[in-house]
Every structure is written in C-alpha cells, then in structure tokens.
Amino acid sequence: xxxxxxxxxxxxxxxxxxxxxxxxxxxxxxxxxxxxxxxxxxxxxxxxxxxxxxxxxxxxxxxxxxxxxxxxxxxxxxxxxxxxxxxxxxxxxxxxxxxxxxxxxxxxxxxxxxxxxxxxxxxxxxxxxxxxxxxxxxxxxxxxxxxxxxxxxxxxx
Numbered sequence: 001x002x003x004x005x006x007x008x009x010x011x012x013x014x015x016x017x018x019x020x021x022x023x024x025x026x027x028x029x030x031x032x033x034x035x036x037x038x039x040x041x042x043x044x045x046x047x048x049x050x051x052x053x054x055x056x057x058x059x060x061x062x063x064x065x066x067x068x069x070x071x072x073x074x075x076x077x078x079x080x081x082x083x084x085x086x087x088x089x090x091x092x093x094x095x096x097x098x099x100x101x102x103x104x105x106x107x108x109x110x111x112x113x114x115x116x117x118x119x120x121x122x123x124x125x126x127x128x129x130x131x132x133x134x135x136x137x138x139x140x141x142x143x144x145x146x147x148x149x150x151x152x153x154x155x156x157x
Contacts, residue, residue, distance in 0.1 A: 001032040001039065004074060018066030021147035027063060029102070031070050038071045040102040040146040044095040055093040055100075058122055060129045061085065067104040068133035075106045076114050077152045079143035080135035083113070093120055093128035100128070112136060 008014055009021065017026040029040045042063065050056035065082055074078045093100055104118035114137050119130040143149035 001034045002156070004031040004033055004038065004070065004155050005157065006030065007150045008148070018041040018062060018133065027066065029063070029066055031067075031074075034103075036075075036104045036105045038067060038074060038105070040067060040070075042102055043099050044093070046095045050054075051093050053094050053096045055095050055128075057087075057089055059119060059131075060089070060093060061087050061131070063102055063120060064104075064118040064131040065133060067102045067118045068131070068135065071104040071106055071116045071118075072114055072137060073137050073149070074152065074155055076109055076137050078133075078137050078140050079147035080114065080137035082133060083136050084134040085131050086130060086133075087131040089129045091122065091126050091128045093122060098118050098123040101125075104133075107132070109137070124148070 006019055014020055015023045017023060019029050020026055021028050023026055032039045044055050048056055048059045065085055101121040104116050107115045107117050114135045116133045118133055120128045122128050
C-alpha cells in the first residue's frame, strides 16, 4: 500500500471533520492507495456510538462519503461534490472491537460525474455498511481555482 499525503492539512481548509489530524472532534482518517482502492484503517471511538458500542449510522455515512471524496482526489485527479449517496447497513460496526477498514473504488467516470463504491469492513472483513456515491467532478482548472485542489503530485512523496 502506498501512503496518500493530506495536502490540505496546512491550508485554511485544514480542519476537515473527516480527514484532518488536527480536528480533535473529527474522524482523523488517513489514506493509502492499494491498487484500484483508496483505503483507510480507522479506529472508531466509543463517543461515536449510536447504541451499545455500535458506530452511529450517520457517522458511517460520513466515513463512506469521505473515502469517496479521496477516490475523486487521487483516482479522478480532481475535486468534486457529493450529489447522491445511497447507503446500506448490513452488519453492526462496533466501536470497541478494533479498527475498521474503509475502502472505496471508482466504478465509472464521465466528463461530469464519478460513481464510487465505498464500504466499511469489520476486523474480520465482514461488510458493515456500503454505499454507491455519486460525485459531480470539476475540470481540473476549476478544481484548482475554486476548490484548492493541489494537483495529484501533492498527494504522494
């Protein structure tokens, strides 16, 4: 797996709820590229539980959206915004049973839209939740000017 650097960390947008290591209230996700997947090994916190150490569904949906965003950054090499997210909850994601694996991959892409499949797996590899996420993607010039997209080179050493 190849480490993906968070180039937004030192910008004004460096407090992202999903990925900023400096947002104490956030998810503090970090990312790796593994073939066609963008992957995060994420340690859930018990304060994010909805019921008896089960990760809240809204938090799971946020995690699925965040991994999809990073797929857009590194696989589409641009920025975008979520236009649709269809989540399915299959098994409980526990906050007290170890790290969860979050992964996403690009399913399709055209000039304006990208579709990403994202999933959260428990420590045994069982799918807890999954989503099909649609992003409106921007031409790179617009992504750079309006959304501070730093270019693909900024994501790798």
